[in-house]
Amino acid sequence: xxxxxxxxxxxxxxxxxxxxxxxxxxxxxxxxxxxxxxxxxxxxxxxxxxxxxxxxxxxxxxxxxxxxxxxxxxxxxxxxxxxxxxxxxxxxxxxxxxxxxxxxxxxxxxxxxxxxxxxxxxxxxxxxxxxxxxxxxxxxxxxxxxxxxxxxxxxxxxxxxxxxxxxxxxxxxxxxxxxxxxxxxxxxxxxxxxxxxxxxxxxxxxxxxxxxxxxxxxxxxxxxxxxxxxxxxxxxxxxxxxxxxxxxxxxxxxxxxxxxxxxxxxxxxxxxxxxxxxxxxxxxxxxxxxxxxxxxxxxxxxxxxxxxxxxxxxxxxxxxxxxxxxxxxxxxxxxxxxxxxxxxxxxxxxxxxxxxxxxxxxxxx
Amino acid sequence: xxxxxxxxxxxxxxxxxxxxxxxxxxxxxxxxxxxxxxxxxxxxxxxxxxxxxxxxxxxxxxxxxxxxxxxxxxxxxxxxxxxxxxxxxxxxxxxxxxxxxxxxxxxxxxxxxxxxxxxxxxxxxxxxxxxxxxxxxxxxxxxxxxxxxxxxxxxxxxxxxxxxxxxxxxxxxxxxxxxxxxxxxxxxxxxxxxxxxxxxxxxxxxxxxxxxxxxxxxxxxxxxxxxxxxxxxxxxxxxxxxxxxxxxxxxxxxxxxxxxxxxxxxxxxxxxxxxxxxxxxxxxxxxxxxxxxxxxxxxxxxxxxxxxxxxxxxxxxxxxxxxxxxxxxxxxxxxxxxxxxxxxxxxxxxxxxxxxxxxxxxxxx
Numbered sequence: 001x002x003x004x005x006x007x008x009x010x011x012x013x014x015x016x017x018x019x020x021x022x023x024x025x026x027x028x029x030x031x032x033x034x035x036x037x038x039x040x041x042x043x044x045x046x047x048x049x050x051x052x053x054x055x056x057x058x059x060x061x062x063x064x065x066x067x068x069x070x071x072x073x074x075x076x077x078x079x080x081x082x083x084x085x086x087x088x089x090x091x092x093x094x095x096x097x098x099x100x101x102x103x104x105x106x107x108x109x110x111x112x113x114x115x116x117x118x119x120x121x122x123x124x125x126x127x128x129x130x131x132x133x134x135x136x137x138x139x140x141x142x143x144x145x146x147x148x149x150x151x152x153x154x155x156x157x158x159x160x161x162x163x164x165x166x167x168x169x170x171x172x173x174x175x176x177x178x179x180x181x182x183x184x185x186x187x188x189x190x191x192x193x194x195x196x197x198x199x200x201x202x203x204x205x206x207x208x209x210x211x212x213x214x215x216x217x218x219x220x221x222x223x224x225x226x227x228x229x230x231x232x233x234x235x236x237x238x239x240x241x242x243x244x245x246x247x248x249x250x251x252x253x254x255x256x257x258x259x260x261x262x263x264x265x266x267x268x269x270x271x272x273x274x275x276x277x278x279x280x281x282x283x284x285x286x287x288x289x290x291x292x293x294x295x296x297x298x299x300x301x302x303x304x305x306x307x308x309x310x311x312x313x314x315x316x317x318x319x320x321x322x323x324x325x326x327x328x329x330x331x332x333x334x335x336x337x338x339x340x341x342x343x344x345x346x347x348x349x350x351x352x353x354x355x356x357x358x359x360x361x362x363x364x365x
Numbered sequence: 366x367x368x369x370x371x372x373x374x375x376x377x378x379x380x381x382x383x384x385x386x387x388x389x390x391x392x393x394x395x396x397x398x399x400x401x402x403x404x405x406x407x408x409x410x411x412x413x414x415x416x417x418x419x420x421x422x423x424x425x426x427x428x429x430x431x432x433x434x435x436x437x438x439x440x441x442x443x444x445x446x447x448x449x450x451x452x453x454x455x456x457x458x459x460x461x462x463x464x465x466x467x468x469x470x471x472x473x474x475x476x477x478x479x480x481x482x483x484x485x486x487x488x489x490x491x492x493x494x495x496x497x498x499x500x501x502x503x504x505x506x507x508x509x510x511x512x513x514x515x516x517x518x519x520x521x522x523x524x525x526x527x528x529x530x531x532x533x534x535x536x537x538x539x540x541x542x543x544x545x546x547x548x549x550x551x552x553x554x555x556x557x558x559x560x561x562x563x564x565x566x567x568x569x570x571x572x573x574x575x576x577x578x579x580x581x582x583x584x585x586x587x588x589x590x591x592x593x594x595x596x597x598x599x600x601x602x603x604x605x606x607x608x609x610x611x612x613x614x615x616x617x618x619x620x621x622x623x624x625x626x627x628x629x630x631x632x633x634x635x636x637x638x639x640x641x642x643x644x645x646x647x648x649x650x651x652x653x654x655x656x657x658x659x660x661x662x663x664x665x666x667x668x669x670x671x672x673x674x675x676x677x678x679x680x681x682x683x684x685x686x687x688x689x690x691x692x693x694x695x696x697x698x699x700x701x702x703x704x705x706x707x708x709x710x711x712x713x714x715x716x717x718x719x720x721x722x723x724x725x726x727x728x729x730x
Binding site: 224268269270271272273274275278279281282288289290291292293296 | 589633634635636637638639640643644646647653654655656657658661
């Protein structure tokens with residue numbers, strides 16, 4: 001089977017790699033692979049999130065992807081380092097409201113059998129000495145983070161090592177088992193996976209309403225740097241009803257994110273976005289101001305109409321979707337890629353992925 | 366005469382160019398020309414400054430350089446665009462203290478015969494609609510700004526067009542009419558100009574105390590971007606006892622500076638420096654937050670022991686200095702270059718440059 005994957009973000013690349021592993025012939029089409037939302041992403045891999053508590057299908061999908069991550073990374077690291085660390089994620093509460101969220105998170109995780117340790121303010125200070133005083137914390141000792149830039153680079157290496165093709169052009173149209181590129185070239189396929197994030201529904205040639213609208217939700221994200229690293233452990237700082245991601249890398253990079261902005265396809269990094277992230281970081285890490293300013297970047301999170309991922313076949317024969325992962329593309333890459341590889345090899349995907357069939361959209365319409 | 370200029374910032378490059386124009390054979394030595402303080406600089410060319418009011422020698426030097434700028438640029442633009450604009454500089458007062466400074470500036474400029482127009486708050490708003498409400502302004506209609514990056518590029522082009530040589534190496538030692546480079550090469554000279562900013566006194570081989578210590582004063586500076594440009598006219602926003610430079614370029618760049626930091630040779634751009642400039646800009650330009658964040662950079666202003674420029678011969682035969690310009694390197698480049706060219710051709714420099722002889726340091730010591 002000759003499969004084309006349109007879109008070289010983390011979802012498209014992971015799908016291509018897993019499909020290649022299962023013997024599928026794969027071509028990835030992207031004008032600039034690994035440069036959009038998953039390039040900006042912090043790559044935090046939390047055990048669960050208040051946002052998905054109650055959305056049971058999504059929770060199951062997250063837990064399945066969490067379980068897959070170590071083996072996904074181990075297999076990928078046969079090709080190149082993947083930038084994965086699983087040395088804990090600390091949720092730290094900076095106000096009373098956040099503290100009560102931790103209570104809730106703790107019982108939620110316990111109900112799922114996810115290891116979780118409640119920390120006193122003193123224990124938080126010991127674990128993360130650079131933090132301002134907290135009211136307490138919740139540590140997920142088995143959780144962690146991945147550097148999406150390293151991960152994407154490893155996926156590209158693996159794809160090429162397994163004989164996959166990457167065409168650095170824009171896909172304009174999909175019709176008659178052919179993808180037409182921006183230079184007029186035609187790439188034939190048996191099956192196509194559309195994984196172009198919030199640009200997926202802009203691909204032409206398909207019947208109207210075949211692809212739901214994927215709304216862009218802009219996130220700006222900051223990268224600072226210090227040697228040695230200022231933070232010892234990946235963290236979420238909870239205060240004022242919001243959470244700030246703080247993802248330290250071993251090389252001294254500290255990723256701080258993110259904003260949520262509804263501005264269409266605007267990917268501009270702004271003075272306000274930068275200032276907002278710097279101010280929020282300074283509230284929870286008093287010494288952060290002395291760190292080197294390394295980068296401000298922006299990505300567009302792809303949000304489907306119900307804000308849930310679209311993974312699987314569409315109503316159009318041989319046209320599949322792998323998009324709409326919103327905040328969770330990096331987190332859900334392993335389960336999405338495995339489910340897509342199953343669809344592409346006519347085997348049954350993991351049960352957790354089944355509710356995310358794009359065909360649910362047709363049902364709703 | 367075979368002259369070597371050590372240092373390829375705006376002072377070294379301008380000196381090299383003017384010397385070449387006068388028939389001197391010139392070699393510039395710099396590992397990375399045009400990448401340090403004058404690369405970071407905003408390039409504002411104000412008529413005068415409260416900082417130099419009272420320092421009459423420096424004031425005369427500034428006025429001489431101001432008078433030279435148009436012809437300096439016109440000659441240089443025979444080779445390449447210099448990025449000069451002379452369409453006014455607005456000093457805007459955002460508090461009562463700043464307003465009284467404008468009163469003082471106005472009478473000061475009038476006493477010097479510098480054109481200057483007092484503006485009402487309404488006139489300020491008309492001239493600079495993006496500003497928050499002011500208490501009034503002072504416009505220097507004959508003043509302006511230069512883009513130091515464009516200027517330096519033009520100087521490099523002119524130097525090479527006139528047969529000058531640029532050696533991209535580090536100068537380690539100056540002795541016996543020879544500059545020794547970091548690769549061991551020796552570059553002989555009849556005369557040498559040391560114009561290496563705050564690194565000038567690190568050059569080895571010279572008698573102790575031949576070169577005064579040039580202290581680095583770090584400045585961080587922000588570059589935002591919008592199309593069309595947010596500001597119409599170059600400005601200084603005066604508030605809270607400080608002034609913020611706001612230099613718009615025709616391509617939509619808005620340069621905002623700068624911090625003053627005593628941190629030795631640290632050129633790190635920091636979270637705090639970025640945040641400080643963003644916050645100060647937002648106070649005077651309410652809409653600035655929506656602009657694209659383009660760059661934060663840092664430079665080290667070279668401050669001599671008396672914080673005044675060093676222009677001319679030292680006590681060591683055939684060794685000259687052109688450094689110590691502190692905040693004013695770009696502003697004073699034309700007069701410094703002309704004075705140095707005069708020294709190098711054994712003619713009399715402009716009278717305004719004479720008090721800045723490095724020999725004054727020996728007298729003080």
